[in-house]
Amino acid sequence: MKNEIKDFPDALAKEAITLAHGSGGKFSAELIERCMLPRFGNEHLNRLEDQAILAMGSGRIAFSTDSYVVSPLFFPGGDIGELAVNGTVNDVAMAGARPLYLSLALILEEGLPFADLERILDSIKRAADEAGVVIVTGDTKVVERGSCDKIFINTSGIGIVADHVRLGADQIQAGDKIIISGTLADHGMTILTARHQLSLENAVQSDTAPLADLVQTMLAAAPNLHALRDPTRGGVAMTLNEFAQQTGLGFNLREEALPVNNAVRCVCEILGIDPLYVANEGKLIGVVSPDEADSLLAAMQGHPRGEKAAIIGTVGKENPGLVTLTTTLGASRVVDMPVAEQLPRIC
Amino acid sequence: MKNEIKDFPDALAKEAITLAHGSGGKFSAELIERCMLPRFGNEHLNRLEDQAILAMGSGRIAFSTDSYVVSPLFFPGGDIGELAVNGTVNDVAMAGARPLYLSLALILEEGLPFADLERILDSIKRAADEAGVVIVTGDTKVVERGSCDKIFINTSGIGIVADHVRLGADQIQAGDKIIISGTLADHGMTILTARHQLSLENAVQSDTAPLADLVQTMLAAAPNLHALRDPTRGGVAMTLNEFAQQTGLGFNLREEALPVNNAVRCVCEILGIDPLYVANEGKLIGVVSPDEADSLLAAMQGHPRGEKAAIIGTVGKENPGLVTLTTTLGASRVVDMPVAEQLPRIC
Numbered sequence: 001m002k003n004e005i006k007d008f009p010d011a012l013a014k015e016a017i018t019l020a021h022g023s024g025g026k027f028s029a030e031l032i033e034r035c036m037l038p039r040f041g042n043e044h045l046n047r048l049e050d051q052a053i054l055a056m057g058s059g060r061i062a063f064s065t066d067s068y069v070v071s072p073l074f075f076p077g078g079d080i081g082e083l084a085v086n087g088t089v090n091d092v093a094m095a096g097a098r099p100l101y102l103s104l105a106l107i108l109e110e111g112l113p114f115a116d117l118e119r120i121l122d123s124i125k126r127a128a129d130e131a132g133v134v135i136v137t138g139d140t141k142v143v144e145r146g147s148c149d150k151i152f153i154n155t156s157g158i159g160i161v162a163d164h165v166r167l168g169a170d171q172i173q174a175g176d177k178i179i180i181s182g183t184l185a186d187h188g189m190t191i192l193t194a195r196h197q198l199s200l201e202n203a204v205q206s207d208t209a210p211l212a213d214l215v216q217t218m219l220a221a222a223p224n225l226h227a228l229r230d231p232t233r234g235g236v237a238m239t240l241n242e243f244a245q246q247t248g249l250g251f252n253l254r255e256e257a258l259p260v261n262n263a264v265r266c267v268c269e270i271l272g273i274d275p276l277y278v279a280n281e282g283k284l285i286g287v288v289s290p291d292e293a294d295s296l297l298a299a300m301q302g303h304p305r306g307e308k309a310a311i312i313g314t315v316g317k318e319n320p321g322l323v324t325l326t327t328t329l330g331a332s333r334v335v336d337m338p339v340a341e342q343l344p345r346i347c
Numbered sequence: 348m349k350n351e352i353k354d355f356p357d358a359l360a361k362e363a364i365t366l367a368h369g370s371g372g373k374f375s376a377e378l379i380e381r382c383m384l385p386r387f388g389n390e391h392l393n394r395l396e397d398q399a400i401l402a403m404g405s406g407r408i409a410f411s412t413d414s415y416v417v418s419p420l421f422f423p424g425g426d427i428g429e430l431a432v433n434g435t436v437n438d439v440a441m442a443g444a445r446p447l448y449l450s451l452a453l454i455l456e457e458g459l460p461f462a463d464l465e466r467i468l469d470s471i472k473r474a475a476d477e478a479g480v481v482i483v484t485g486d487t488k489v490v491e492r493g494s495c496d497k498i499f500i501n502t503s504g505i506g507i508v509a510d511h512v513r514l515g516a517d518q519i520q521a522g523d524k525i526i527i528s529g530t531l532a533d534h535g536m537t538i539l540t541a542r543h544q545l546s547l548e549n550a551v552q553s554d555t556a557p558l559a560d561l562v563q564t565m566l567a568a569a570p571n572l573h574a575l576r577d578p579t580r581g582g583v584a585m586t587l588n589e590f591a592q593q594t595g596l597g598f599n600l601r602e603e604a605l606p607v608n609n610a611v612r613c614v615c616e617i618l619g620i621d622p623l624y625v626a627n628e629g630k631l632i633g634v635v636s637p638d639e640a641d642s643l644l645a646a647m648q649g650h651p652r653g654e655k656a657a658i659i660g661t662v663g664k665e666n667p668g669l670v671t672l673t674t675t676l677g678a679s680r681v682v683d684m685p686v687a688e689q690l691p692r693i694c
Contacts, residue, residue: 022580050576063400
């Protein structure tokens with residue numbers, strides 16, 4: 001075998017990903033040396049073992065995973081790399097945790113240009129730095145041309161949950177207020193317009209952003225914050241329907257209170273899409289005791305990730321298990337759980 | 348939008364995966380209800396939050412990730428599901444950790460039959476039970492037909508490392524003995540023969556297996572166990588080359604000591620493949636202080652996952668940074684790091 005493999009054309013492997021980069025052999029090692037360690041190198045990753053060893057103290061940890069298959073890879077306001085960091089950081093943060101560590105697993109299609117890979121890895125590095133998380137372990141697989149679409153990324157995240165923090169649907173009570181940290185539907189409408197190459201001069205941009213710092217601000221301002229969730233796939237409608245089903249309570253929204261960016265609202269109206277069903281990637285929904293709602297809102301509006309925060313509704317015992325919307329005209333309608341795929345591969 | 352989605356043909360979605368199963372909406376929820384909770388349901392997963400909250404005590408944790416893209420999905424001795432559990436469990440265990448928790452992230456191709464998905468999920472459940480790990484958080488994405496090859500799986504794992512355990516390449520010393528827990532090359536040769544549909548009547552079978560319990564037996568028998576790693580992609584040759592580069596020591600193997608299953612040896616000889624370069628998925632290499640090598644070997648041979656364990660070589664100061672093999676005839680040759688992709692998508 002030694003003689004066979006000496007003929008391998010090294011030059012090819014400088015420009016684009018080859019199957020050899022996923023072999024676990026010399027080219028895999030070179031990929032780590034060339035692309036990973038210069039960006040992500042740290043005491044954990046530099047050990048080059050199959051796992052990271054992390055001293056976590058005595059608290060509880062939050063653990064979350066997400067795979068990212070968004071298409072296109074690059075879109076106004078972000079790219080798959082940034083999304084892969086922020087999405088998992090936010091899922092960890094929604095427990096009230098401080099995200100600390102990420103794993104990074106790549107599935108690459110043979111032929112992926114190194115230029116694209118490195119641009120995505122640069123984004124991952126920037127997003128990890130901004131979110132204050134460290135990439136401590138990873139994996140790279142390569143599949144034959146046509147067996148995946150350019151690049152899929154999985155990140156898993158670990159964070160620490162402070163002793164007194166207890167967030168979850170099971171904490172929600174009738175009378176609670178529903179708060180959103182900013183405008184609806186930005187990410188999803190960005191992907192839709194980017195995919196169809198609608199020329200909007202970047203008026204619609206993804207809101208991908210890390211929310212962990214905003215969450216800490218919220219916890220400090222409102223000890224009786226009951227639940228947090230980020231409205232990604234399925235949008236605000238899905239998140240609130242999940243809460244409604246899990247609590248058996250009714251979630252009533254006021255249409256006039258829903259913050260929507262003007263350009264997003266226009267595109268939604270032209271295409272006949274309800275922004276309640278469209279994904280965000282840098283917003284969260286909080287459910288909070290009514291006596292703390294105003295102070296929580298003020299704290300959120302004072303944070304760069306929550307400037308457009310708004311109280312959008314109330315939890316009650318009417319319409320149990322349902323989400324309802326009181327329209328601007330005063331009518332009321334049910335906001336169903338989304339059924340079909342509105343837009344595949346949004347994240 | 349409500350009217351549009353009501354026309355969605357529910358019936359289709361009973362037989363095969365549709366894009367709607369990755370939407371985050373009603374079909375995503377049904378997939379979790381139908382396929383995930385009945386198999387994997389536990390206090391963490393049943394919360395249906397975006398993350399698991401885990402009480403880990405005060406120890407250090409080991410954290411590892413791997414994506415699995417093996418083709419074919421089903422092969423003699425295992426399938427992608429079993430591999431996805433055992434592979435990550437083993438990466439966690441190689442730190443001397445007790446694996447406790449797994450995440451499970453699926454990327455599914457539109458059209459994947461539910462029968463295949465459920466067979467794989469059953470394997471995951473069995474393997475997790477056998478390894479003593481609990482699946483606590485997960486994610487499912489669906490991509491359009493042709494955008495991935497049937498199913499890719501990512502698992503990330505968390506385990507607890509006991510206070511006194513310090514394993515790693517940095518612990519290896521000249522004079523140490525190299526031990527392998529069983530026969531070489533079983534998994535890789537199985538994938539190769541399965542892919543080319545060589546009829547071997549299952550004489551060659553994957554060795555995919557969880558090794559965490561064997562590791563605990565080894566730690567009890569040999570407090571001066573210095574390093575553990577599992578020879579997966581790139582085989583024993585790659586694992587030892589990594590050790591050699593990281594330590595600057597020479598790793599000398601005795602060819603006659605290398606355990607190889609007879610059928611595997613025959614296929615390797617026919618195809619001209621060196622078993623040193625072929626992946627295992629249920630074996631480990633230990634590097635241990637020479638005074639504990641015999642007692643460690645005996646302990647391993649008394650464990651079901653180590654019956655064919657063997658001392659296969661020695662670490663020394665000669666040939667620094669290289670792996671060498673002393674052949675049965677007494678000659679010596681260098682065992683290079685593998686270069687090209689011998690066999691793509693082996694795991």
